[in-house]
Amino acid sequence: MSPLVQLLASAVALMMAMGIGRFALTPQLPSLIAEGQFDLTAAGLVAAANYLGYFLGAVDAMFARQPGQVRLRLHAGLWLCVVLTLASWIANGFWSHLLLRFGTGVASAWVLVMITSLTQQLAAAHGTPRLGALVFAGPGVGIALTGLLALAAHLLGMDSAGLWLVYAVAALVMLLTVRPWLPRALGPAPAAVARSVPSPGIARLGLVYGLYGVGYILPATFLSQMANQRFHGHWLADLFWPAFGLAAALGVVLVSVRRPGRTTGWLAATLWLQGLGVLACLLGDGFGLALGVVLCGGPFLACMQLVMQRSRELAPHATQRNAGLLTACFALGQLSGPLLAALSNHYSGSLQPALVLAASGLGLAGALVVTSRSAAQVCQTSTSTA
Secondary structure, three states, X not given: OOHHHHHHHHHHHHHHHHHHHHOOHHHHHHHHXXXXXXXXXXXXXXXXXXXXXXXXXXXXXXXXXXHHHHHHHHHHHHHHHHHHHHHOOOOOOHXXXXXXXXXXXXXXXXHHHHHHHHHHHHHHHOOOHHHHHHOOHHHHHHHHHHHHHHHHHHHOOOOHHHHHHHHHHHHHHHHXXXXXXXOOOOOOOOHHHHHOOOOHHHHHHHHHHHHHHHHHHHHHHHHHHHHHHHHOOOHHHHHHHHHHHHHHHHHHHHHHOOOOOXXXXXXXXXXXXXXXXXXXXXXXXXXXXXXXXXXXXXXXHHHHHHHHHHHHHHOOOOHHHHHHHHHHHHHHHHHHHHHHXXXXXHHHOOXXXXXXXXXXXXXXXXXXXXXXXXXXXXXXXXXXXX
């Protein structure tokens, strides 16, 4: 089977599992809140349930070492995304959506970790690392798709239940199309590597990724609702989410065609740009939100790609373990984001305090990346001198 076909199928799998299974709640929030199914504070808790499931799925994925275990989680995750999105069609109220979002969190984490590991192996085996990196554009295209479908539903006067059904049908079509072409594990993970203790570099990278999860998740979760409040339900509000997804996909392409090397410099830049984007959202007007879309959306998936690339540089023989470990750190950061939003909205009546903390976390993450590079350079100099 052609590696290009397998990588393309993997991108579509991420497009479905992340764009629909993972992020479909964001464009649905304005309708769900308007229909009285829950308020903005409860929406933060529903989102937090999704990220809790994402964390548990990522932790579980770390221990899937045999090819059969990898395949089981990949395909189970894809099918669960379809079934749970379809179940959202008949869900009504806080608890039903909370449980369904928890389930899609587990499923999407399985898919992300397995696809990341499989495509890294595939791209390395065929000498196509740039094509492997482009797989990360899939979630951005999926986000753009969910946003455009939400815009169409808004113009047609469709309620949230109808849009969940549309999402489920789209997810099913994508799954059935790519299922025969998905990559398979080349072999079991070496036992010695699987049991090895993460290096200090990976531990610091996990902290960076966790801070990134806190920082990006607030605009990624509440962007549609912020736009809806600014434009008072006008269809223009529905353009912000697909624009976010398109910017994310283009960011992956931009980073993929860069010259090799300088991963840490690019990673720090993406983190700081997103911090500026979160601060731009504080302006609250159309310009601030548009700037937030560009500065948060553009580096969004590129940052994920750079983190995974940096993990390969630090520990090239433990890709699946580190993908699971880093995704778990990321999920913990994401989990705290909506909880911050719920507390911020409860005590201040707005998301502004949470957004300030999110931007601060992104700034700190970028600083940790830069200082880790400086420390590595010092170590190399000392080694060469000795």
